[in-house]
Amino acid sequence: MINVKLNNGVEMPILGLGIYKITDKKELYNAVKWAVESGYRKFDTAQFYDNEKELGEAIKNSALKREEVFITTKIWNTNQGYKKATESFEESLKKLNMDYVDLLLIHWPGQKKERYLETWKALENIYKNKKARAIGVSNFEIKHLNDIFENSSVPPAVNQIERHPNLNQYELIEFCKNKNMFVEAWSPLGRGKFIENETLKEIAKKYNKTASQIILRWNIENKIVVIPKSVKKERIEENINIFDFKLDGEDIKKIDSMNNNERTGFNPLEFDF
Template sequence: MSNHIQPTTTLHNGVKMPWLGLGVFKVEDGEEVVQSIKTALEVGYRSIDTAAIYGNEEGVGKAIAEANVPREELFITTKVWNANHGYEATLTAFDESMEKLGLDYLDLYLIHWPLPSKGKFAETWKALEKLYKDGRVRAIGVSNFKVTHLEEIIEDCEVVPMVNQVEYHPRFNQRELHDFCKKHGIQLEAWSPLMQGELLNEPALMEIAKEYSKSTAQIIIRWDIQTGVVTIPKSVKPHRIAENADVFDFEISQENMDKINALNKDQRMFADPDEFDRV
């Protein structure tokens, strides 16, 4: 087993979170998600990121139950979906997710989207605070929250979010948001770090990859980590899962980091959180 993907960041409440995890968005429930997670755990991953809306929490739970890895070594994340915003609805949704996952406690629970049109994310956050205080979750956070949404939470909360998981890649490096999160001790986490594969043929990244004898994906993942951003690339292919993890044996020079930073175009691939209101 690799020991190269164990490095962790420490959240503001002292909980250690792996810098690298496996995302399972659009991974089919059942055999596909079970095998993907088992492969990842064998390679050395310890962080798995799912969500209620992904429809694969049961498969994630099955993989965890069948894996020969102590529960305390794992870092499992799931998220409350938009239809369940609100205090009581969130508590109920959490119980449903935990039943599917088959877990006694969760490592990280996130509000999946702020859904400002419904105006309930602050109330939803109160439910996460209760789950945290009751010891059912080791850390709580948000996903897809912009600075304005975070400001509203922080102004009214007892517990500042530990994590904000957002779209983040070289063409959308969210500098202002990242600076805000650093200021408030919120760990930024990247979903879709490879821009769903769109960046793999980016000439500047390919050139840097060649210099380090690494893949373009490995360069992007390493850039995330060196920028202080947790990352959860998704793959169902065993060789890709292993390759994505092999990023802790080199360091990108500042010159090359600057070249990657220069690729930013403030280009979202997915919805603006202010406008996304699917339930």
């Protein structure tokens, strides 16, 4: 597994398992078990996913020590603000049955600047108290990020955003890179919509890979961290089997050209709560 080094020196695996809304205990346990056996060491949860407790138990039941895994969770929208964010994070730690997380993110910015800045102050305090090894944001656009940078003592290390061939987000990615932040792609496979895409299937044939593997590799060659979700053993194994080939420049251009700014989730510039 390849690691990337965050702006505070913490190392994070470039690929992990997303567990969005997997609430069935056995399903999650098996997904984590197969992921660990396949070489995954990064797991991405959130307060909103309602499975922090189950993830904590699955990690505890694995053969791995706490320091061998990289755990991300996120502050949900209804828990924003300094006090609520702080209290809800303590709840997250209890559910995970852990003393710290490796990465803590604000899940969405919303449209109230004062609210996400207050939440960021809570994250800074959590970080300074060593209960999160790194802090960052999710779904933040350039204007939100500028607010954070102008009002923070700890710069965000990561911005987790929707990114896939129909939404390549290069302008935002370039901004983040210039600010020494890593971009992490949620829904990198577009919730399965690209599996039968003819362009990707054609590229995949050339490398003897699948369309999903091509998309994940396209992200990694752009130094984008990926967290594909799956509960199927063969898919979990397939998604990590992407470190034995490289895409050539022409194929990267073909995938780039698929961009049409089509989202599967909310537009952060419009979504509020």
